[in-house]
């Protein structure tokens with residue numbers, strides 16, 4: 026401890042002088058740090074040569090094959106709460122692989138559906154579960170693996186006693202283990218063979234002694250004459266490919282690399298392989314923003330250039346730091362050395378890549394459009410004056426503000442003044458967990474996920490690293506930072522100017538992690554333009570293109586970078602989902618009579634409905650949706666969005682749940698045949714050509730030989746009536762307690778009763794609707810009583826048309842029979858009452874069955 030303090034003191038005294046020579050600084054730091062045990066462990070004494078086992082053709086094939094997000098892994102775990110299982114699950118999810126996790130002691134689930142494999146690889150958290158399986162389940166699993174060429178990965182913790190040798194697996198428990206080495210083997214792809222580490226964690230490991238196994242990793246026990254090298258990861262290339270790791274997944278960071286490679290090699294059709302390319306961009310935000318003492322000197326700038334040369338030679342091509350500038354702070358605040366540093370940056374400007382930050386480093390969400398434009402113009406004028414080349418069309422704002430949650434004005438001004446096409450943020454959808462960070466495209470600007478590297482604005486000194494310097498070291502040595510490079514095909518890192526001054530922690534950190542990556546992986550690091558990176562990213566993950574909006578008021582970080590002028594609560598508390606033509610307008614109109622209900626403004630575009638969650642307006646952004654309600658001042662009111670296209674939309678359930686997870690949902694279920702006929706009449710009234718040309722009977726009779734428009738009309742007419750199917754989609758997100766299935770037929774006959782049920786569901790103070798509604802014999806529907814007059818819904822609600830034919834009725838009865846039966850089952854399962862028409866139908870069916 027004393028020695029450490031002494032070293033720190035010496036280091037502090039000579040630091041100023043050392044700035045003159047970066048290499049000397051690093052060298053001396055190394056000496057001191059080794060003495061006090063601070064230097065990171067070597068990435069591997071046996072770092073392999075550049076030559077790898079990979080054949081060129083295989084590598085080429087991989088470059089062009091991205092991970093197929095549809096591929097799924099079956100994880101057979103000890104329990105869903107096991108830390109170990111969650112760690113494997115998290116890892117797979119951070120690689121964007123879909124996972125089904127099941128308790129390994131239960132029956133094997135259905136593995137194939139209609140001749141298609143459901144899982145591309147199987148993982149056992151603990152090998153003993155495989156051996157303890159009853160023969161029926163194991164047979165099922167093995168037949169599946171054989172039929173679909175799916176491999177199995179086993180983790181075999183060394184402290185686990187299981188009866189080996191029974192199924193041909195020969196093992197030995199070994200302890201302790203050192204000199205862990207990856208051995209040349211066809212399974213290694215991302216992991217580099219020859220990489221070696223001296224000290225291996227964990228006391229006891231499982232070693233595999235079958236001679237037929239191919240060794241993937243070895244480790245050594247004993248000393249002197251007792252030295253023995255064991256196989257601690259092995260691969261069995263039989264009819265079913267099996268990969269064995271001699272410890273638990275999280276016992277050693279190298280297992281993450283091995284799991285990635287094993288999934289690729291063992292998955293059906295190599296569908297779980299990822300590319301070896303890794304695009305890297307290192308942003309230095311605020312290159313001129315910092316207090317005296319934390320800014321860059323000439324020596325710091327020179328060190329950055331030197332490091333770039335080294336990185337270009339050793340790790341990645343075309344690398345340049347990406348410097349963000351807030352011009353107002355150029356040559357401000359620094360001492361004379363630091364002012365010279367700023368001047369040197371401009372002198373050597375072409376050695377770097379530049380991007381515009383905000384002129385005064387103001388958070389964009391605090392600025393209106395003209396303020397933003399003015400600041401951007403000032404920044405631009407400065408860049409012109411100093412001949413700063415700007416050809417990346419990339420920017421990031423100070424403090425992540427304005428990108429997500431979206432500040433529309435930032436996007437507009439960026440495009441207008443700078444022609445920005447790419448940006449990045451760490452806030453989408455949320456900062457944590459980082460494995461879920463995604464990209465999206467909004468208003469033509471491609472937003473890429475941004476990564477943190479463990480260095481923040483005030484991380485300037487080696488011995489003041491938050492949580493101790495060892496924390497940073499473990500992040501480099503196979504930990505979080507190392508993983509960020511491995512996991513993400515595109516990594517944009519956020520660093521700050523101060524990380525490059527003082528102890529130059531950023532230069533040290535990245536150099537060290539590149540060393541580790543080069544030693545342990547075959548990954549190829551590349552820097553390219555942000556536009557190329559964005560193209561590459563969204564090609565790889567096209568499902569991320571469309572954004573998903575969350576409520577900024579539910580995430581503290583988002584709330585902080587959201588305009589103070591915006592108010593929370595301008596979102597629906599209740600959503601009437603539809604389906605179309607079930608009486609949704611009547612229900613909304615009647616509910617609107619209640620003082621605690623606030624319905625959305627009428628949209629001029631979609632028959633007065635917002636249709637935000639199901640349609641294109643979603644891409645206008647959250648503020649567009651919020652504008653349907655006034656800034657809320659009374660928290661007792663319930664705001665309603667009624668959009669009858671939501672019910673059968675594929676997108677709306679996910680979007681709604683992301684934004685308003687506690688909303689109450691109302692579905693109006695009208696007898697589906699009646700609904701289909703009303704919808705057809707609606708299309709005719711709106712002059713749909715096909716509906717006008719064909720009778721309802723002809724629409725229902727359409728088959729695969731019919732013209733497309735007729736087939737489409739039939740589909741759109743009948744599909745929303747598949748009630749159970751659509752309700753199940755909503756129940757994937759919302760709990761059934763938040764959903765009310767109201768009776769559409771009852772609403773027509775006895776709206777007061779339906780409204781009573783709805784009021785109870787919404788916990789509203791009871792309003793006596795019997796006083797407010799009156800039946801109109803001419804309209805043949807209930808209307809609102811207003812000053813002793815009747816105010817009925819418009820002409821388009823409650824149309825007059827002739828009854829549907831007997832033939833159509835029979836068709837519809839038979840068509841919806843199965844769907845209605847499913848609805849009965851579903852409603853019983855979630856303990857909901859059946860609507861009157863469904864009760865009658867199911868009674869009728871039961872009676873018919875009894876007669877038969």
Ligand SMILES: Nc1ncnc2c1ncn2[C@@H]1O[C@H](COP(=O)(O)OS(=O)(=O)O)[C@@H](OP(=O)(O)O)[C@H]1O
Nearest residue numbers: 605606607608609610611669703806807822823824
């Ligand atoms: N009180 C009252 N007044 C008028 N109409 C009523 C009422 N209650 C229920 N209905 C039934 O509502 C049907 C229209 O349903 P929607 O409002 O959901 O249609 S839409 O999807 O919003 O276009 C409408 O369908 P049509 O009869 O085919 O016009 C009505 O049957």
